[in-house]
Amino acid sequence: xxxLEERIQRDGVVKAEGVLKVDSFLNHQMDISLFNEMGAELxxxxxxxxxxxxxxxxxxGIGIAAIVAQHFGVPVVFAKKAQSINLDGEMYTTRIQxxxxxxxxxxxxxxxxxGPEDHVLIxxxxxxxxxxxxxxxxxxxSAGATVEGIxxxxxxxxxxxxxxxxxxxxRLESLAIVDAMDPETGxxxxxxxxxxxxxxxxFGGVIECDADDIANACAAAKTSSDxxxxxxxxxxxxxx
Numbered sequence: 691x692x693x694l695e696e697r698i699q700r701d702g703v704v705k706a707e708g709v710l711k712v713d714s715f716l717n718h719q720m721d722i723s724l725f726n727e728m729g730a731e732l733x734x735x736x737x738x739x740x741x742x743x744x745x746x747x748x749x750x751g752i753g754i755a756a757i758v759a760q761h762f763g764v765p766v767v768f769a770k771k772a773q774s775i776n777l778d779g780e781m782y783t784t785r786i787q788x789x790x791x792x793x794x795x796x797x798x799x800x801x802x803x804x805g806p807e808d809h810v811l812i813x814x815x816x817x818x819x820x821x822x823x824x825x826x827x828x829x830x831x832s833a834g835a836t837v838e839g840i841x842x843x844x845x846x847x848x849x850x851x852x853x854x855x856x857x858x859x860x861r862l863e864s865l866a867i868v869d870a871m872d873p874e875t876g877x878x879x880x881x882x883x884x885x886x887x888x889x890x891x892x893f894g895g896v897i898e899c900d901a902d903d904i905a906n907a908c909a910a911a912k913t914s915s916d917x918x919x920x921x922x923x924x925x926x927x928x929x930x
Contacts, residue, residue: 820851
């Protein structure tokens with residue numbers, strides 16, 4: 691997604707040890723206009739899937755997931771990293787290793803909110819080694835639900851998570867994939883991708899399409915302003 695890539699280039703900060711700091715617009719202070727564009731693009735990408743629920747994990751995924759859910763018109767469930775007095779009844783549980791925090795969390799979701807009838811889109815802000823996503827997939831499968839796809843804001847293409855998920859047959863769409871970054875120069879290299887904005891040309895504020903088969907992508911753009919080895923085992927194997 692070109693809009694997100696441009697924002698990362700402008701406001702992102704590349705730090706040592708594979709860290710990309712985007713807290714000025716994504717996961718601390720949140721740019722809701724940008725989130726709305728991201729939600730519209732994910733709705734376009736998964737328009738053919740019978741999604742009736744969004745699943746994410748606290749805390750950074752919640753803001754994006756809520757906007758995405760608004761575009762789909764479905765509820766959001768977020769996996770909690772701590773038991774609280776507000777949670778009762780039976781729970782799905784798993785353990786997730788966090789790349790950012792360097793620790794393992796026990797993650798829980800109430801069995802009241804995910805079941806066999808659900809077709810789930812998993813949303814998160816970052817994909818690195820894929821440990822959090824493996825845990826969320828495990829929860830969905832434990833519920834007998836279907837993983838319809840995984841939507842990510844920023845994927846670190848130089849880490850194994852995305853490759854592993856695709857090889858295992860999951861439908862993964864990342865709005866920006868960073869294939870390389872240099873903390874000394876701040877340079878970022880993005881993987882080439884197609885999105886609604888890239889499919890159309892803008893002539894004097896009027897978006898036109900090059901071919902009939904991208905008309906829907908143009909319409910979407912017009913209405914908007916624009917490895918397993920690294921994780922603890924999850925046993926997840928449902929595919930789409």
